[in-house]
Structure formats: C-alpha cells, structure tokens
Amino acid sequence: MQHDDRASSGYWYGSAQPSAAPARPSSPAPWRGHDHGEPAVQVLNALRDYRTAEAAMRRRSRDAMGMGEKDMLALRYLLEADRAGSPLTPGDLARRLGISTASTTTLLDRLTRSGHVRRAPHPTDRRALVVLPTADTDGEVRSTLGSMHERMLDVARSLDPVQAETVTAFLTAMAEQVAAPLDPPHPDVHATPARAAGRAGGKQKRSTAPQSAAAD
Template identity: 60%
Template sequence: MDADHHAKGYWYGKDPVQKEMAVDVLNALRDYRVSEQAMRRRTRSSMLMGEKDLLALRYLFEAEADGRVMKPKDLGERLGITSASMTTLIDRLVESGHIRREPHPTDRRALILRATPASDQEVRHTLGGMHRRMMDVASALSPEEAAVVTAFLRDMRQALDTVDDENTVDGGAGRGEPGAAAGDSQPS
C-alpha cells in the first residue's frame, strides 16, 4: 500500500475527529498482521503442514512445558475440531513423525499425545531465527514502553473480541467464541 492510502485510513471511517496518529498505529498493526500471516504461510509450506497441524504442535509443546498431558479429546477441544477431524489430524501427524500416541500415565484406558523430539527440533530450526529477532525487538523496549505496548495489545484484543450484533451480517449468530487466541480458527 502506498503512503497516501495509509494516511487516509479508509477502514476507519471519515470522522474528522479521527487522529492521524491513531490511524498510523492501526495501519502499522495491520502491516504487522500481514507480515505475521506471510510468515505463517512460509512456515506451513516449509514444514509441509497445515495451520491446525502447527497449532496442535504448539499446544502439545505448551502442555509438555507445563508438565501437563494432552489427551486427543483435550487437543480437539482446544483446536475447536470434531472428533473425526481430530482422528485424521492425529493420524497425519503420527505418520509424519511429528507426534506419537502414548499410554496415559494414570488411566490405562486413555491415550495421550506427545510431540516428538524431532518435531521440536524442526520447529526450533524453522522458527528459531524469527523468534530471536522478535525477542530482540521486544527486549529493546524499556519497562514503561513494554507496559504501554502490552496494555495496548490487550485492549485491542478486547476490542476485537467484542462483537456488535448490529454490525454483523448475520446479526451475530455465526460469530466465534469471544477470547479465541489470535490465529485460532473457529470450529466449522
């Protein structure tokens, strides 16, 4: 997009009270989201995985880091997919060597899912440089700047999670769950 297009802030209405600074901030946020989406596409392409596959790995890595076990049902609920879709996803990730099924440590009838060490290494190799660059940018903030950015992003998330029924095509009937994490797809 060109500078003229950004300065107009076409998505933000024509209210003369709109401050140019606010439009610049929202445009910068939009540009960040475009870059993040492109990075996710590159990652999926590089790892030959779909978005839900990568998200499943992320949730399994988080559970392991927290010392929790993840059953297929729990992962399916977290991903917002049906049991049949979950089975297909698990089969695909097991076949590709990214996860494995293991017996539950305390319930003989249940299975748990774990990401494989090779999968962890692949993700670290694929995303490590990008994560370091992002951490460098965030670490350069002063404590005051970090507090402002964090508060802004939390407020923006709340603004996005708030649905105005009168402004939706379906009157809000088809909206997803409030509070869904950025990048999480809603159940279909």
C-alpha cells in the same frame, strides 16, 4: 508507483471526524510509523501491517514444514503443553482447535504417520491417552522458527519496562475487543433493489409462518 489510499482514508473502515485539533508535541517522537494523520490510526495501521507480515510468515512456515494451518497450530499447542508438563488428550486438542473429535483423529493420524507426534498412555487415567510431540518435531520447529523468534525477542527486549507495560496493556485490550461478538448489522440505506426485495421477502416469510401454523 502504487498509491497508498490509507493516507487519505485512515484505517480501512475510514477515519473518524476529529473532535479537536491535536496539541503540538513539545518534541518530535522518535518513531511515527505510517504518517497518516491521527496517531490512533497510525497505531492501527502499524498493527495491521504486523498482522499481514505475521500471516505471510506463517504461510512460509507451513510451506517449509509441508503441513496445513491446523497441523501447525496443533503442534504449537502440543509443544507448549509438553514444555509446561501438562500433555493434552485428543479431546483437549479438539477443544483448542475448535474442531470435531473425528477431525482431530484424522489430524493426529496424519501427524503420527509423518513422525511429528505420538500417542502415549495418560499418566493418571488408564482409560485415556495423551498426545506428545516427538523430539524431531521440537528440533524441526526450532530450526524453522528459532531465528525469527530470537529477532522478535530482540525487538521486545529493546523496550524499557514502562514501554513494555504500555505495549502489553494495549495488545491485551485489543485482543479483548477483537474477541468480543460483532455488533448486529445496521440497515443498509444503500441497498440495491434486489437486496431490498430479498430482505423484504425474508421478512414476509417469517411474518406469515405463524399464520400458516395457526391455519393448520
């Protein structure tokens, strides 16, 4: 039997020291998820398990449709924009995907050859083009992901309005924290001699650079 070390260490970065003993609930909660101590850690572990399951689902979806991650993400953006009545230009798609215009052109050429997208004249700008998903693409995505999306909606619809508001606020706040820049790394007190020497060498190079410039 595989041991789950989260039971002793909490979340993957380690559990925080408790500031006070938690109050005993007046009645048992209907669902506790992973019983790993602190409720906040239980929530984060459940969220991590969801992310792991979602990543596996995305891999299965890509395999089923025979395309890469960027291709699937591009189709998602294009389908959303098409349903909203605001088709995307290749430049719009490049910014959404965070890739270069050249890479976007290659991606669109690939999706055009496979019959998933088509280029069309921009409705208001004659100099521009928009990218549209084909009807076959919409049907393929629905057949691949439709039943899974319905099951997810069933779970979400099982929440009452107060629960839904709480979950939405929590996930929104978590998304904001995950999107925030990382803190700068702290000095590693357990650095190996080789790592410490490497850092010292880097600092020495930076400190001597102005002297060399002055000498020149």
